[in-house]
Amino acid sequence: MNRNGWIALTFHALFIVFILAPIVVVCVVAFTPEGFLSYPTHTWSLRWFRAIARYPEFVDAFFASLWLGLLSSAIAVALSVPAALAIARHRFPGREAITALFLSPLMIPHVVLGIAFLRFFTEIGLGGTFAGLVISHVVIVLPFALRLVLASAAGMDRAIENAAVSLGASGLTTFRRITLPLIAPGVASGWALAFIQSFDEVTMTVFIAAPGTTTLPVRMFLYIQDNIDPLVTSVSAAVIALTVLFLIVLDRLYGIERLLAGRAVGQDDR
Amino acid sequence: MAFLALEGLTKRFGPYLAVDGLELTVGQGEFVSLLGPSGCGKTTTLQMIAGFVEPSAGRILLGGQDLAGVAPNRRGLGIVFQSYALFPHMTAAENVAFGLEMRRVPRAEREARVREALALVGLAGFEDRFPRRLSGGQQQRVALARALVIRPEILLLDEPLSNLDAKLREEMQIELRQIQRRLGTTTVLVTHDQGEAMALSDRIAVMNRGRIEQVAPPHEAYERPATPFVASFLGKTNLLAGLVRDGADGPVFVLDGFALPAHGAAPGPAIATVRPERIAFADAGAGLAGTVAARVFQGSHWMLSVETAAGTVLVIRQNTGAEMPREGAAVGLTWSPQDMAVRRAEP
Amino acid sequence: MIARRVVPWLLVGPALLLFVAVVLIPIAMTLLLSFHRWGQFTGIETVIVLDNWREVIEDPYFAEMFLRTFRIAVLVTVAAALIGAPEAYVLHRMRSPWKGIFLLIVLGPLLISVVARTLGWALLFGGETALVNIVLLRLGLVAEPVRFMFTETGVVIALTHVLVPFMVLAVWASLQRMDPRVDDAAVSLGAGRATVLWRIVLPQAIPGILGGAIIVFALAASAFATPAIIGGRRLKVASTLAYDEFLNTLNWPLGAAVAVLLLVALAAIIVAANRLVERRFAQVFE
Ligand SMILES: Nc1ncnc2c1ncn2[C@@H]1O[C@H](COP(=O)(O)OP(=O)(O)O)[C@@H](O)[C@H]1O
Ligand SMILES: [Mg+2]
Numbered sequence: 001m002n003r004n005g006w007i008a009l010t011f012h013a014l015f016i017v018f019i020l021a022p023i024v025v026v027c028v029v030a031f032t033p034e035g036f037l038s039y040p041t042h043t044w045s046l047r048w049f050r051a052i053a054r055y056p057e058f059v060d061a062f063f064a065s066l067w068l069g070l071l072s073s074a075i076a077v078a079l080s081v082p083a084a085l086a087i088a089r090h091r092f093p094g095r096e097a098i099t100a101l102f103l104s105p106l107m108i109p110h111v112v113l114g115i116a117f118l119r120f121f122t123e124i125g126l127g128g129t130f131a132g133l134v135i136s137h138v139v140i141v142l143p144f145a146l147r148l149v150l151a152s153a154a155g156m157d158r159a160i161e162n163a164a165v166s167l168g169a170s171g172l173t174t175f176r177r178i179t180l181p182l183i184a185p186g187v188a189s190g191w192a193l194a195f196i197q198s199f200d201e202v203t204m205t206v207f208i209a210a211p212g213t214t215t216l217p218v219r220m221f222l223y224i225q226d227n228i229d230p231l232v233t234s235v236s237a238a239v240i241a242l243t244v245l246f247l248i249v250l251d252r253l254y255g256i257e258r259l260l261a262g263r264a265v266g267q268d269d270r
Numbered sequence: 271m272a273f274l275a276l277e278g279l280t281k282r283f284g285p286y287l288a289v290d291g292l293e294l295t296v297g298q299g300e301f302v303s304l305l306g307p308s309g310c311g312k313t314t315t316l317q318m319i320a321g322f323v324e325p326s327a328g329r330i331l332l333g334g335q336d337l338a339g340v341a342p343n344r345r346g347l348g349i350v351f352q353s354y355a356l357f358p359h360m361t362a363a364e365n366v367a368f369g370l371e372m373r374r375v376p377r378a379e380r381e382a383r384v385r386e387a388l389a390l391v392g393l394a395g396f397e398d399r400f401p402r403r404l405s406g407g408q409q410q411r412v413a414l415a416r417a418l419v420i421r422p423e424i425l426l427l428d429e430p431l432s433n434l435d436a437k438l439r440e441e442m443q444i445e446l447r448q449i450q451r452r453l454g455t456t457t458v459l460v461t462h463d464q465g466e467a468m469a470l471s472d473r474i475a476v477m478n479r480g481r482i483e484q485v486a487p488p489h490e491a492y493e494r495p496a497t498p499f500v501a502s503f504l505g506k507t508n509l510l511a512g513l514v515r516d517g518a519d520g521p522v523f524v525l526d527g528f529a530l531p532a533h534g535a536a537p538g539p540a541i542a543t544v545r546p547e548r549i550a551f552a553d554a555g556a557g558l559a560g561t562v563a564a565r566v567f568q569g570s571h572w573m574l575s576v577e578t579a580a581g582t583v584l585v586i587r588q589n590t591g592a593e594m595p596r597e598g599a600a601v602g603l604t605w606s607p608q609d610m611a612v613r614r615a616e617p
Numbered sequence: 618m619i620a621r622r623v624v625p626w627l628l629v630g631p632a633l634l635l636f637v638a639v640v641l642i643p644i645a646m647t648l649l650l651s652f653h654r655w656g657q658f659t660g661i662e663t664v665i666v667l668d669n670w671r672e673v674i675e676d677p678y679f680a681e682m683f684l685r686t687f688r689i690a691v692l693v694t695v696a697a698a699l700i701g702a703p704e705a706y707v708l709h710r711m712r713s714p715w716k717g718i719f720l721l722i723v724l725g726p727l728l729i730s731v732v733a734r735t736l737g738w739a740l741l742f743g744g745e746t747a748l749v750n751i752v753l754l755r756l757g758l759v760a761e762p763v764r765f766m767f768t769e770t771g772v773v774i775a776l777t778h779v780l781v782p783f784m785v786l787a788v789w790a791s792l793q794r795m796d797p798r799v800d801d802a803a804v805s806l807g808a809g810r811a812t813v814l815w816r817i818v819l820p821q822a823i824p825g826i827l828g829g830a831i832i833v834f835a836l837a838a839s840a841f842a843t844p845a846i847i848g849g850r851r852l853k854v855a856s857t858l859a860y861d862e863f864l865n866t867l868n869w870p871l872g873a874a875v876a877v878l879l880l881v882a883l884a885a886i887i888v889a890a891n892r893l894v895e896r897r898f899a900q901v902f903e
Binding site: 008011015079090107120135202225228236244 | 626726728734775789838873884
Binding site: 324 | 621
């Protein structure tokens with residue numbers, strides 16, 4: 001039951017249709033038995049999902065995206081945790097400017113970052129390498145991790161750590177036994193958000209991905225640029241299904257709005 | 271004999287002087303309170319003793335040793351924080367055990383001491399509860415047990431009872447005092463509650479704006495406040511403006527025709543401080559004349575405010591069942607000379 | 618103690634080094650790149666000239682393209698506010714578990730690949746699967762099929778879909794801070810529902826709407842995948858143009874100039890908007 005009137009509920013229903021329509025359409029068309037784009041009106045078929053396996057370009061791209069996402073989010077979190085603790089706990093000259101710098105990939109258009117990375121990596125000989133891809137992804141997903149870790153570090157009572165120190169714990173022990181467990185939810189969700197951001201990123205990556213290091217979204221984008229067929233639809237449907245699964249788990253663990261509130265600005269959503 | 275000594279302890283935050291040349295000694299087994307209004311630098315002082323805040327100047331000596339180079343985790347002090355600062359992801363027992371773990375106390379001994387400490391604060395059977403499932407008073411006790419179990423050289427308490435409701439606070443005061451007496455742990459308590467400081471302490475250090483104004487046993491500070499601030503901060507007091515004159519038997523304090531001997535006071539305008547409970551009603555026509563403006567019954571005593579030519583005077587009388595003057599009644603007020611402190615009025 | 622001063626620097630150090638090396642330096646290099654000369658046969662010449670900037674500023678092709686970019690961004694922002702703000706209010710008034718479920722449905726798409734979402738619009742707009750036109754024709758809202766693919770209309774609709782969750786999120790957050798009893802107080806004073814909405818709720822939601830608008834505008838103006846897929850090769854916006862210069866024409870300096878101009882224009886607009894919002898609504902933000 002809710003307190004919205006029927007006008008509000010009608011609007012809400014239309015809004016939900018608007019939000020879900022394109023996502024649902026992709027998933028439905030993916031089951032077409034035909035060789036062309038169409039709705040599976042008579043029977044559903046898995047032929048286009050099976051077809052994915054015959055296109056190593058998508059399979060390879062999927063694994064490239066997976067490793068890239070895992071690696072870059074892990075590095076981003078590893079860098080974010082100490083940085084967030086310094087920013088939340090210490091007052092030092094340049095603190096504000098440094099925080100702004102760390103969050104700047106949220107504000108800079110990803111096209112600009114793509115161009116900047118392309119130029120830079122070409123100059124230093126990392127052009128088209130997986131290492132370059134990882135470095136660039138660490139930079140663009142770090143703000144997401146940082147925000148969530150910062151939020152949990154800032155929300156922590158300083159006295160709790162002081163209590164541990166007064167009981168004889170060293171700095172490292174305090175971090176391991178007290179600080180880390182207490183900011184763990186922020187760290188875990190920061191990692192998850194960073195992973196998804198890396199996994200979905202296309203605008204920046206399209207500039208620096210080489211044939212051997214193409215990620216799944218870039219592969220999908222380039223494919224769609226040429227033509228749209230049921231194959232790319234089934235790939236998209238698989239990606240949507242994976243994301244939704246991940247999302248439901250995340251929502252259970254952390255709450256979607258809390259997760260997203262930390263990312264008021266995301267970049268790759270266009 | 272000084273066990274803990276603060277010598278010229280000073281803390282500046284930028285240009286702001288939070289703690290200003292504190293001098294204080296605490297004897298072994300003594301219970302000393304730092305009492306003062308909010309923002310006077312109590313917590314900062316405690317944090318300097320604990321090692322979390324670095325002094326700008328001055329020394330802290332523990333058993334004769336300067337603590338300056340000693341890291342906070344090596345000072346061996348027990349601290350109870352205002353917010354309790356329990357580890358939320360550990361059970362009561364794990365909280366209490368943490369300090370022992372850090373000291374590498376063998377498991378068996380550790381468990382015994384944890385149980386003993388929790389029993390000491392009346393929490394036997396609560397070992398496996400997580401903090402969020404304990405009441406405020408129980409959390410407070412866990413925090414106390416956690417600080418005591420390491421057998422600290424000094425117990426530091428920062429407003430430990432201020433988050434409890436009035437009734438629980440009184441119970442905890444009594445308990446705290448008993449535990450401290452039993453263990454003989456040297457204790458420094460920070461509080462802004464004068465009742466708490468007086469109930470618990472062997473001596474009170476009254477602080478104001480980063481300075482200690484008086485260090486004395488509770489009754490002494492109350493009876494003979496060293497400064498007007500101490501007088502007004504410790505309990506209620508009346509400040510009466512009058513004149514000191516030389517009389518036949520030495521100086522007298524004169525107030526609207528009512529005169530009392532004031533030994534040692536210099537002639538001139540002066541201010542007398544008198545506790546409200548030391549003021550009695552005089553026989554008709556005698557004493558300082560006034561009119562009862564209001565009276566409030568408070569169970570064990572009455573509070574009356576009396577309008578006089580020297581201003582409003584607060585009077586507290588024990589409830590002995592005797593009749594009290596009603597509002598509007600004309601009364602005379604009197605008190606004995608030794609209940610009055612006379613100070614030269616600042617020009 | 619000196620050691621304590623060093624601690625925060627040790628902590629931020631690794632990330633700071635990375636960001637200086639991989640954000641500040643490359644951006645500076647891009648800025649520099651936009652001043653280099655490019656020739657069909659000579660490639661990039663490392664000289665400092667204003668050629669690219671002159672071209673970008675004087676050639677009406679670029680003016681039209683930037684105009685289109687910002688026109689699309691404004692339309693998307695308005696559309697997102699018009700549908701996102703009411704939706705946030707509806708969500709705000711829902712009870713659990715519906716609130717949680719619909720919040721997940723509305724915000725969840727933010728985490729779904731933008732390519733997949735845009736593909737959905739491409740399917741809905743064109744070919745055999747053009748459901749939008751089928752519905753419009755059935756309802757009699759249009760007489761003949763509307764062109765969505767390769768038009769600004771199509772790009773605006775798809776981008777609104779992609780970005781509206783940010784508006785919902787921002788407005789939702791500002792509504793969360795609202796004291797629900799204020800509503801009741803207004804009603805108890807005799808206000809009707811419309812009055813409450815207009816006089817009580819909207820003023821409190823406005824900081825959220827403006828905050829959301831800034832985010833949506835910035836993201837719409839720098840959008841890439843959606844305009845590239847829905848707009849196609851002819852309907853260029855700043856991002857897709859820069860992409861073309863870089864990966865097709867290979868005129869990097871010109872592409873860099875377009876990108877830098879986009880960055881500067883966006884930064885100026887966002888800073889100005891932020892100023893305005895903060896000054897105008899400083900009291901509401903307290
Ligand atoms: N880290 C700090 N930086 C600046 N000022 C501080 C800091 N800590 C405390 N202060 C100031 O020092 C004064 C004393 O604070 P504190 O010791 O906490 O007072 P108390 O515990 O007596 O209420 C206050 O005015 C407070 O604002
Ligand atoms: Mg304090």
